[in-house]
Amino acid sequence: MELRLATRDIAGYTVVEVRGEVDVYTASVLRAKLVEVIDRGAGNVVADLQRVDFLDSTGLGVLVGALKRLRMRGGDMSLVCDNEKLLKIFRITALDRVFALHGSVQAATATPPAPPAG
Amino acid sequence: MELRLATRDIAGYTVVEVRGEVDVYTASVLRAKLVEVIDRGAGNVVADLQRVDFLDSTGLGVLVGALKRLRMRGGDMSLVCDNEKLLKIFRITALDRVFALHGSVQAATATPPAPPAG
Amino acid sequence: MIPVPTVQLAFSAAPQYVRTARLVAVAVARRAGVSEELLDEVRLAIGEACGRAVARHRRYDISELVRVQMSDDGPYTVQVFDSCGAEVTAGDGTGAPAGDEEDADRMQEALLAAVARDLEILRHDAGTEVRMVWPVRRRLSGTGRVTRG
Amino acid sequence: MIPVPTVQLAFSAAPQYVRTARLVAVAVARRAGVSEELLDEVRLAIGEACGRAVARHRRYDISELVRVQMSDDGPYTVQVFDSCGAEVTAGDGTGAPAGDEEDADRMQEALLAAVARDLEILRHDAGTEVRMVWPVRRRLSGTGRVTRG
Ligand SMILES: Nc1ncnc2c1ncn2[C@@H]1O[C@H](COP(=O)(O)OP(=O)(O)O)[C@@H](O)[C@H]1O
Ligand SMILES: Nc1ncnc2c1ncn2[C@@H]1O[C@H](COP(=O)(O)OP(=O)(O)O)[C@@H](O)[C@H]1O
Numbered sequence: 001m002e003l004r005l006a007t008r009d010i011a012g013y014t015v016v017e018v019r020g021e022v023d024v025y026t027a028s029v030l031r032a033k034l035v036e037v038i039d040r041g042a043g044n045v046v047a048d049l050q051r052v053d054f055l056d057s058t059g060l061g062v063l064v065g066a067l068k069r070l071r072m073r074g075g076d077m078s079l080v081c082d083n084e085k086l087l088k089i090f091r092i093t094a095l096d097r098v099f100a101l102h103g104s105v106q107a108a109t110a111t112p113p114a115p116p117a118g
Numbered sequence: 119m120e121l122r123l124a125t126r127d128i129a130g131y132t133v134v135e136v137r138g139e140v141d142v143y144t145a146s147v148l149r150a151k152l153v154e155v156i157d158r159g160a161g162n163v164v165a166d167l168q169r170v171d172f173l174d175s176t177g178l179g180v181l182v183g184a185l186k187r188l189r190m191r192g193g194d195m196s197l198v199c200d201n202e203k204l205l206k207i208f209r210i211t212a213l214d215r216v217f218a219l220h221g222s223v224q225a226a227t228a229t230p231p232a233p234p235a236g
Numbered sequence: 237m238i239p240v241p242t243v244q245l246a247f248s249a250a251p252q253y254v255r256t257a258r259l260v261a262v263a264v265a266r267r268a269g270v271s272e273e274l275l276d277e278v279r280l281a282i283g284e285a286c287g288r289a290v291a292r293h294r295r296y297d298i299s300e301l302v303r304v305q306m307s308d309d310g311p312y313t314v315q316v317f318d319s320c321g322a323e324v325t326a327g328d329g330t331g332a333p334a335g336d337e338e339d340a341d342r343m344q345e346a347l348l349a350a351v352a353r354d355l356e357i358l359r360h361d362a363g364t365e366v367r368m369v370w371p372v373r374r375r376l377s378g379t380g381r382v383t384r385g
Numbered sequence: 386m387i388p389v390p391t392v393q394l395a396f397s398a399a400p401q402y403v404r405t406a407r408l409v410a411v412a413v414a415r416r417a418g419v420s421e422e423l424l425d426e427v428r429l430a431i432g433e434a435c436g437r438a439v440a441r442h443r444r445y446d447i448s449e450l451v452r453v454q455m456s457d458d459g460p461y462t463v464q465v466f467d468s469c470g471a472e473v474t475a476g477d478g479t480g481a482p483a484g485d486e487e488d489a490d491r492m493q494e495a496l497l498a499a500v501a502r503d504l505e506i507l508r509h510d511a512g513t514e515v516r517m518v519w520p521v522r523r524r525l526s527g528t529g530r531v532t533r534g
Pocket of ligand 1: 120146267400
């Protein structure tokens with residue numbers, strides 16, 4: 001039930017694999033990891049949520065925060081999510097119109113990332 | 119977490135396989151099954167506890183009750199238990215001296231049952 | 237007299253206990269006869285309501301326990317109480333929400349409104365109450381002594 | 386002020402809630418820092434103490450809730466309260482234990498004494514309290530905001 005995070009680089013993207021529950025208890029751990037990755041220079045981040053069992057508004061807040069941080073630097077973030085339960089949460093909060101949502105890591109990293117603006 | 123029960127006959131023994139949690143909530147279900155088996159004429163019962171995750175004093179009470187019921191009719195009951203957590207509970211309550219404990223169903227049914235006394 | 241099935245939980249305002257509250261609320265909902273398809277809603281809604289209460293207690297520096305009451309005398313009803321009454325919230329909270337917390341607050345409202353059935357947020361003198369109701373499929377005997385073959 | 390970590394659970398005297406109490410007590414114990422090897426003891430001891438309270442409430446026909454309090458301000462301490470005070474238990478219980486329940490009662494005492502650390506059974510006017518204590522490995526920050534890399 002705890003949160004587990006792993007990071008790997010695929011075709012110009014930094015893929016952060018998230019496993020477990022992202023909630024009011026663990027969201028700070030995900031936030032710290034995303035901030036670290038972005039501050040180390042990752043411009044194109046993919047958050048792979050395929051193995052997330054539970055996601056609450058705190059977790060959503062962290063994802064939106066990371067997206068804002070990236071956009072300020074000309075980067076972007078997309079999500080991998082194939083789970084109807086989570087997709088429903090993105091629809092309810094209208095975040096499905098804020099994030100690009102992909103069905104697999106392969107789909108998320110298929111097109112080479114746009115070069116940073118500016 | 120619920121209790122699941124299955125019964126089969128092996129070499130003159132009635133083996134009741136118990137799975138799940140036997141506690142204050144489910145012990146009545148096990149009691150009903152054992153009473154049914156005994157009242158249908160089973161003289162030598164083996165309770166297979168290998169897949170029991172949790173056992174409390176209510177469950178122990180049911181096992182002792184079944185043993186008494188059987189003994190009154192010249193029958194007997196033994197237990198199959200290979201789990202240190204449960205064995206500890208039998209030792210604490212001194213039931214390891216009341217029940218024959220076996221490490222496998224094979225061991226519990228290896229010797230043909232004694233013919234009913236009387 | 238067999239009492240009406242009721243579970244109450246109270247916990248100090250720390251995030252880890254929100255998990256405990258989710259666990260309890262879902263376990264009680266399942267036993268109350270809420271259908272499996274609704275349990276994800278229950279889990280999320282109780283998590284959001286309790287997370288909200290914990291955040292409010294921490295924001296206004298309230299040491300009272302957050303309280304949750306579950307009852308299934310009728311449909312499954314969950315009430316989450318914080319102790320942030322008008323008196324407390326009138327003053328400036330020591331840590332007003334900022335950054336992703338503000339985003340999270342907005343999404344919390346959207347989620348609560350969407351997944352909690354019959355959501356009501358009531359303001360009492362002592363604090364606020366978030367009340368949610370889910371239908372139950374069937375009634376339990378209530379005696380807990382039903383025996384199945 | 387951040388409160389002392391505490392969880393309270395209260396439930397009507399039905400067997401299914403004993404499971405809920407075990408779930409909560411183990412979840413809180415784990416977060417409190419009770420070591421994994423001791424969690425089976427905690428699970429069994431809380432189950433026995435709550436089962437005892439439920440049985441007493443049913444035997445004496447008491448409609449109050451059974452109450453459990455967990456706190457880890459120091460070692461992990463669990464208190465289970467029933468509402469069967471001297472006044473109630475002096476009268477004849479409507480359903481005195483019989484048959485395998487009597488055996489179960491004896492084994493319950495043996496189990497409680499063996500697996501609950503520092504077991505105390507205290508008789509108050511309002512009812513009895515079963516108090517158990519387990520050591521904790523490490524202290525949490527208490528703020529619930531520790532961030533690990
Ligand atoms: N397989 C079983 N597992 C657990 N409890 C059972 C089972 N069968 C019957 N019961 C009994 O039924 C009562 C309630 O059953 P039910 O309402 O179906 O509960 P649940 O929601 O757990 O299935 C319990 O008190 C328990 O003693
Ligand atoms: N992998 C993780 N999963 C969950 N919480 C974590 C994790 N790493 C750090 N934390 C944070 O640590 C705090 C408490 O950690 P800890 O005391 O180790 O809890 P636990 O007993 O759950 O391991 C939590 O508030 C949480 O934000």
